[in-house]
Amino acid sequence: MHSHPNIRGSLLMAAAMAAFTLNDTITKSVSAELNIGQIIVVRGLFAMVMIAAFAAWHGALRPLRTLFIRPVGMRVIGEIGGTLTFLSSIAHMPLANAAAIFQALPLVITLGAALAFGEPVGWRRWLAIAAGFVGVLVIVRPGTAGFNEFSLLALSSVAFCTLRDLATRRIPTEIPSLFIALLTTFTVTTAGAGIIHPLGGWVPPSGRTVGMLAVAAVLLLIGYQCIISALRTGEISAVAPFRYTALLWAMLLGYLAFGDRPDAFMLLGAAIIVLSGLYAFYRERVRNRLRPAATASGSPPEGV
Numbered sequence: 001m002h003s004h005p006n007i008r009g010s011l012l013m014a015a016a017m018a019a020f021t022l023n024d025t026i027t028k029s030v031s032a033e034l035n036i037g038q039i040i041v042v043r044g045l046f047a048m049v050m051i052a053a054f055a056a057w058h059g060a061l062r063p064l065r066t067l068f069i070r071p072v073g074m075r076v077i078g079e080i081g082g083t084l085t086f087l088s089s090i091a092h093m094p095l096a097n098a099a100a101i102f103q104a105l106p107l108v109i110t111l112g113a114a115l116a117f118g119e120p121v122g123w124r125r126w127l128a129i130a131a132g133f134v135g136v137l138v139i140v141r142p143g144t145a146g147f148n149e150f151s152l153l154a155l156s157s158v159a160f161c162t163l164r165d166l167a168t169r170r171i172p173t174e175i176p177s178l179f180i181a182l183l184t185t186f187t188v189t190t191a192g193a194g195i196i197h198p199l200g201g202w203v204p205p206s207g208r209t210v211g212m213l214a215v216a217a218v219l220l221l222i223g224y225q226c227i228i229s230a231l232r233t234g235e236i237s238a239v240a241p242f243r244y245t246a247l248l249w250a251m252l253l254g255y256l257a258f259g260d261r262p263d264a265f266m267l268l269g270a271a272i273i274v275l276s277g278l279y280a281f282y283r284e285r286v287r288n289r290l291r292p293a294a295t296a297s298g299s300p301p302e303g304v
Contacts, residue, residue: 009234013242016226021099021249023219024090025257030209031091035199039213040083040192042205044185046217051182054221060176067183071170078164079184080191086157092150094260099250100139101154103273106240107133108162113236116166125238128280132244135272138265139247165240168231177232181224241280244273 027039034042055061090098107129113119171180196202205213230239248270254260262270 006234012230017246019223037196044189060178074167081160132276139269
């Protein structure tokens, strides 16, 4: 693709959200049979084998000492915490509800990128992201009855994933994305093994469940590769709004797989989110056209 890095990153982010939401749907469907620790381990073992094979094929394997740097360690902490908290939340609440809470992530990441990295975020892009967040509030309708411990788990996942994504941006480009994905899968799988016993111990899974988790592992591989590439290709503040597409997938798959019917508020909120995402994409294209002129004048175009 010969488009601007931010556009490539946005498309990769949208693809990652589709893969991750399909994976979440499978995870939720087998959560009645297996505890979260078992799900993470079985799925992770399949994913590790596939990612290791792809990494070897593409020459992406590196010495382990390559990973002993602060950004990789921070990413691992964020990934483990985000996985455990989010999967625990979707096991006990509708998929679309958990996904809606999780859509606060683009706003938090954009704020973090502006503060930590000094990325330029113009008022129009801030408005687009804020509008998407308003759409999330329309769906969630926060209040005393709307939040419980599982909602708080989803919010905790937002914090962990913010740490993960900001750390990913700091990982040196010479470390291949596949190698980072392999480390991520290994550490998350190990963390899952550590919580199996506290959650009730090992229960032999059925053949159907093992097969479903193998498919989930394939989706996990696709999602990891796409999201790491997205965060290393474009500016975080540009690609983050496209996380909102996960909510659309969650609504559709929640209805098809679990019979969760979206109400009028959820449909209205989803429409706001879609429009904000499309506007952010449009503003990025305008920004790319104006960039040469801005460079010549020595200042960025206003409102990008």
